[in-house]
Amino acid sequence: xxxIGSGRAVMGRVMGGMAEVRSEGxxxxxxxxxxxxxxxxxxxxxxxxxxxxxxxxVHRQIDTHPLASRVFLEPVAARAAQALAAHTPPGVDYVHxxxxxxxxxxxxxxxxxxxxxxxxxxxxxxxHGKTLGALSVTANATYQTPFQPLLPxxxxxxxxxxxxxxxxxxxRRDRACVIxxxxxxxxxxxxxRRGYLRQVRALCSAYGxxxxxxxxxxxxxxxxxxxxxxxxxxxxxxxxxxKGLSGxxxxxxxxxxxxxxYGPFSRDPYLHTSTFGASPIACxxxxxxxxxxxxxxxVARSAALGLRLLxxxxxxxxxxxxxxxxxxxxxxxxIGIEFAEEQAVGELLLELIARGVLVNHSLNSTRVLRLTxxxxxxxxxxxxxxxxxxxxxxxxxxxxxxxxxx
Numbered sequence: 001x002x003x004i005g006s007g008r009a010v011m012g013r014v015m016g017g018m019a020e021v022r023s024e025g026x027x028x029x030x031x032x033x034x035x036x037x038x039x040x041x042x043x044x045x046x047x048x049x050x051x052x053x054x055x056x057x058v059h060r061q062i063d064t065h066p067l068a069s070r071v072f073l074e075p076v077a078a079r080a081a082q083a084l085a086a087h088t089p090p091g092v093d094y095v096h097x098x099x100x101x102x103x104x105x106x107x108x109x110x111x112x113x114x115x116x117x118x119x120x121x122x123x124x125x126x127x128h129g130k131t132l133g134a135l136s137v138t139a140n141a142t143y144q145t146p147f148q149p150l151l152p153x154x155x156x157x158x159x160x161x162x163x164x165x166x167x168x169x170x171x172r173r174d175r176a177c178v179i180x181x182x183x184x185x186x187x188x189x190x191x192x193r194r195g196y197l198r199q200v201r202a203l204c205s206a207y208g209x210x211x212x213x214x215x216x217x218x219x220x221x222x223x224x225x226x227x228x229x230x231x232x233x234x235x236x237x238x239x240x241x242x243k244g245l246s247g248x249x250x251x252x253x254x255x256x257x258x259x260x261x262y263g264p265f266s267r268d269p270y271l272h273t274s275t276f277g278a279s280p281i282a283c284x285x286x287x288x289x290x291x292x293x294x295x296x297x298x299v300a301r302s303a304a305l306g307l308r309l310l311x312x313x314x315x316x317x318x319x320x321x322x323x324x325x326x327x328x329x330x331x332x333x334x335i336g337i338e339f340a341e342e343q344a345v346g347e348l349l350l351e352l353i354a355r356g357v358l359v360n361h362s363l364n365s366t367r368v369l370r371l372t373x374x375x376x377x378x379x380x381x382x383x384x385x386x387x388x389x390x391x392x393x394x395x396x397x398x399x400x401x402x403x404x405x406x
Contacts, residue, residue: 016353023049026374026381028358039373039385040358043185043217043334046244046302047292048374054247057288058281066281080283083290084245084254087226089235094262096255097278097286101216101242102129105179107255107265108212108238109133109151110272112177114264117210119172120151122179123159125364127186128214137179140364159184160192162199166207174208182228185217185372188365189329189336197234204237210261212238216253217334220244221293221375224303224332237261247289248374252282302375306332309373309382313337316390324397326367335371342366344396351392357385 001009012019018030025048028036038045047054061076068074081095098104105128109120122128122137129135135144136151144150155172157164159180169176180200184190197213204211213236218228222244225231229239238261242253257265265271276282293299313335314328321327326338339345345361348369352359360370373385 014350025049026377034356036353037357037381037385037388039371040360041248041372041374042360043222043243043372044246045248045372045374046221046298046333047247047289048376049248051247051249051289051292051376053292053295054249054285054288057284058249061281061284067276067279070275074278074280074283076280076283076287077278080287080290081254083287084241085256087290088239088256089227089229091235091258092239092256094257094259094266096257096262096265096272097283098253098255098274099251099276099282100129101240101253102131102134103274103277104216104240104242104253104255105129105134105137105214106131107272108179108240109137109177111238111255111257111261111265112210112212114271115210115261117175117177119153119155119176120179121155121157121165121168121172121176121209123181123184124156125159125184125187125190126179126181126214127184127364128179128216138364143363159187159190160196162196162203165200166203169203169207169209172207172209176204176207176209177212178204178209179212179214181214182218182231183223183331183334184364185334185370186363186365188338188362188368189334189370190365191329191331195232197229197232201234201236210238211236212240214240216240216242217372220289221299221302222332222334222372224299224306226299228331245286245289246282247285247292250282250285252286254286298375302333305373305375305377305382306330306335309333309371310335312382312386313371313389316386316393320393320397324400325393330371333371333373333375336362336365337369337371338365339367339369341400344400345369347400348392348396351396352388355388355392357388357392 021031022029085093124139128137139156238257310330317325362368
């Protein structure tokens, strides 16, 4: 209340007043002795909490060289970049490490400007971060209005609407940068029609636009593939990674690009820098994360577990469809439950917390409850989640139906 903020303190009280103090795998432990099954985490914990291989790599780096002088070459960053580039789309070989997803967006916007692409096209309900440049392409007036004016010459088009995009590109030939998500996560798990990303790629090529694909939430196996673009075989000029890249241990994100797109940053290493960007400790976490995902076949596990979870959540929600539940949709381990009323999301979230389960709301779609569980969930934990969801849904639906209508 005194040093972080009154709003955060009030929100903490609403959520039960607990403080989280320990974690492992899919579990978070609170200071009152309770533990919570984490099906939230905003997409960060694809490997769960404190994955042993990532923790060990970070400990080892702390014991040897946690932060660099930034004078000499830093081998951990090079190895992490090599490991990540082994899984990016063909030709997306150059990696610029930063500290957060928003910083990755900022790096991409600056890189686009270095190529003369000063007009930015984003999608409605897209989410790309809240720093000033990233906020300019996060199409939500709630977050944008207090900080206007933002970057100039930013245009919003409808998601999954190639015709709207083409109209915007035609007016900005050879000077546009397009930023898009393969699936809109904060936008409410909005999944485009098959072929949309291929059309976006073709339009960008035809009109001389730089294509930035934001995979900060959807990448690193979250959708059951390494990247959301893999489903359609799309190669962006720039790809943004984050969240899961951290291994759930040390924050790190990245902007990866083709040789041509990366050219300005490649030629001048001081053009865009950060004191803590590509730090040895963070890059050790990223390298260990990629290696752990390879060793444990995390991407395939995410795909298989996601299919099971989506089918099971639909079955649990089926009795409420046409009433409080509008739709259940998802891909891999990114699943959204859309409700008819915004109030139902808040009430169900609190019901689940009271029963020991954590989930997410969606910042750009207030009627959607979002599930982003780790790929390390065991069968018993999956069963526990589904049982708890069924109980919480029943309680929420009963309570809302008892309220008088106006």
